[in-house]
Amino acid sequence: MEYVMERKKLEDDVSVLSDQKNHIVLKSLVKQYGDRTVLQGLDLEVKKGEFIAIVGKSGCGKSTLLRLIAGLEEMNSGEIRINDKPLKQLNEHARIMFQDGRLLPWKRVIDNVCLGLPKHSRQKAKIVLTRVGLAERMKEFPSKLSGGQKQRVALARALVHDPSLLLLDEPLGALDALTRMEMQGLIESLWQNNSFTSILVTHDVEEAVALADRVILIEDGKIKLNQPIHLPRPRQRTHPAFAMHLEEILEQIMHQNQRKDYVMQDIKSISP
Amino acid sequence: MLSKIKEMKLTVIPWFIPLVLLLGWQFFSWIGVIPERILPAPTSVFSSAIELTSSGELFSHVSISLTRALVGFLIGGIIGFLFGLFNGVFRIADLLFDTSIQMLRNIPHLALIPLVILWFGIDETSKIFLVALGVLFPVYINTYHGIKYVDKSLIEMGKAYGLKGTALFFHVILPGAMSSILVGVRFSLGVMWLTLIVAETISAHSGIGYMAMNAREFMQMDVIVLSIVLYALFGKLSDVIARYLERRLLRWNM
Numbered sequence A: 001m002e003y004v005m006e007r008k009k010l011e012d013d014v015s016v017l018s019d020q021k022n023h024i025v026l027k028s029l030v031k032q033y034g035d036r037t038v039l040q041g042l043d044l045e046v047k048k049g050e051f052i053a054i055v056g057k058s059g060c061g062k063s064t065l066l067r068l069i070a071g072l073e074e075m076n077s078g079e080i081r082i083n084d085k086p087l088k089q090l091n092e093h094a095r096i097m098f099q100d101g102r103l104l105p106w107k108r109v110i111d112n113v114c115l116g117l118p119k120h121s122r123q124k125a126k127i128v129l130t131r132v133g134l135a136e137r138m139k140e141f142p143s144k145l146s147g148g149q150k151q152r153v154a155l156a157r158a159l160v161h162d163p164s165l166l167l168l169d170e171p172l173g174a175l176d177a178l179t180r181m182e183m184q185g186l187i188e189s190l191w192q193n194n195s196f197t198s199i200l201v202t203h204d205v206e207e208a209v210a211l212a213d214r215v216i217l218i219e220d221g222k223i224k225l226n227q228p229i230h231l232p233r234p235r236q237r238t239h240p241a242f243a244m245h246l247e248e249i250l251e252q253i254m255h256q257n258q259r260k261d262y263v264m265q266d267i268k269s270i271s272p
Numbered sequence B: 001m002l003s004k005i006k007e008m009k010l011t012v013i014p015w016f017i018p019l020v021l022l023l024g025w026q027f028f029s030w031i032g033v034i035p036e037r038i039l040p041a042p043t044s045v046f047s048s049a050i051e052l053t054s055s056g057e058l059f060s061h062v063s064i065s066l067t068r069a070l071v072g073f074l075i076g077g078i079i080g081f082l083f084g085l086f087n088g089v090f091r092i093a094d095l096l097f098d099t100s101i102q103m104l105r106n107i108p109h110l111a112l113i114p115l116v117i118l119w120f121g122i123d124e125t126s127k128i129f130l131v132a133l134g135v136l137f138p139v140y141i142n143t144y145h146g147i148k149y150v151d152k153s154l155i156e157m158g159k160a161y162g163l164k165g166t167a168l169f170f171h172v173i174l175p176g177a178m179s180s181i182l183v184g185v186r187f188s189l190g191v192m193w194l195t196l197i198v199a200e201t202i203s204a205h206s207g208i209g210y211m212a213m214n215a216r217e218f219m220q221m222d223v224i225v226l227s228i229v230l231y232a233l234f235g236k237l238s239d240v241i242a243r244y245l246e247r248r249l250l251r252w253n254m
């Protein structure tokens, strides 16, 4: 008996010491809108500094999950722990970046980045804008920028707060393929240099494999797939191992669908 | 060089038709096709303007009218803006006031003139009251709608970035409602002049409208036309001011 207690204590100490401490813990999360259940008993643990990608059909509750982690909305039951403390209100450690950017059209680029910061932070905002490559456009209004540039501003606005958790809700979904690749590289290098935790929602499985330490599939309000990606960075899309990972995940997603989708199965069995 | 000529054309062309009309009017008065009794020539309107200006009479009428317009506009505009603000922001205020205001809005305020004269007599209070009442509703409606329908996703973003209370209001909600508020201001400037013209014409001891009614008794056609021209000029002036406000406050939208 005493031995077990001793051992338990030891484990606790180790987990405190190790850098791999859990940053975010979600326990049987349930979220309903009216009588529609979006998340039903979702469990997830994210380690400090980890890069998680979340994929899933549109409407499966990815944005809802991010809003819950950001503390923008209340869950119906379950628990969210951030750094081992239950999340009660707005998550101060987190900053969220949206698919549509949501820059304030009446504020110049620099003032958008300064949103919610004290007055003396302008210098810091300039530095972050330089890091995303937009320092010389800082006096312009967002309407003068391209889609990719707007998302860079949105990224700078999130990063200027030094968040320990960056939530990305399909941030590149509206961009063309080339701009998207460029932005993926930017996000990855910023993540590597700033050691924040990232949760990226995307509909692009290739993007998920290119960026994430772990790819998570949400289906029917639960996690259906939790796939670590062990590939060195920066990841070469042309590398055979990349293609293998991608295929593996796509296959698992298809497999999940097959079990449910009898129509699909029928078609498959007819074709040779 | 070319663009300069083009720019000049753009500013000159809109004035072409008014100029032709004015010259035509002068010409036909001259040759007697338009009798002085029906419509005095532009030159006689102009000379009566100079006459009234030098006697100081014109200045006192114009300044009293402008004061009434401005004071009424400020009182009505501020009340309408504040109600729109509170009802747009606070649900309890919305529930308490909106229905009543919407009901009052449906009474044409000019229909109240007989009542207002009995209440306040025919001095300043009655005119300012009518202008304020006319201005209040367009400002209210547009402020209320502007604030109620600010993009919800921007508000969510503001909250996610730690804004709340007054900071959220001044950085997100008010600028988001601004274009709608300015539509209300512009519309209410029109209502302001209309109300003032009617009120001054029906009952007043002073002001541009009184000047016109007084001139009618003495058949001074040139003074009547002068009053109409003055109203038109001031209407145009307030429109220019409203446009300037829009250009300044909605610069990001250009």
Ligand SMILES: Nc1ncnc2c1ncn2[C@@H]1O[C@H](COP(=O)(O)OP(=O)(O)O)[C@@H](O)[C@H]1O
Pocket (backbone or CB within 6 Å): A033, A038, A056, A057, A058, A059, A060, A061, A062, A063, A064, A065
């Ligand atoms: N505020 C809301 N009120 C009612 N239903 C909502 C609300 N937000 C999201 N939903 C519903 O919840 C489901 C999940 O939405 P969402 O999380 O945005 O999906 P995803 O981001 O995966 O596409 C959708 O069916 C959506 O209609």
Ligand SMILES: [Mg+2]
Pocket (backbone or CB within 6 Å): A062, A063, A064, A169
């Ligand atoms: Mg979504």
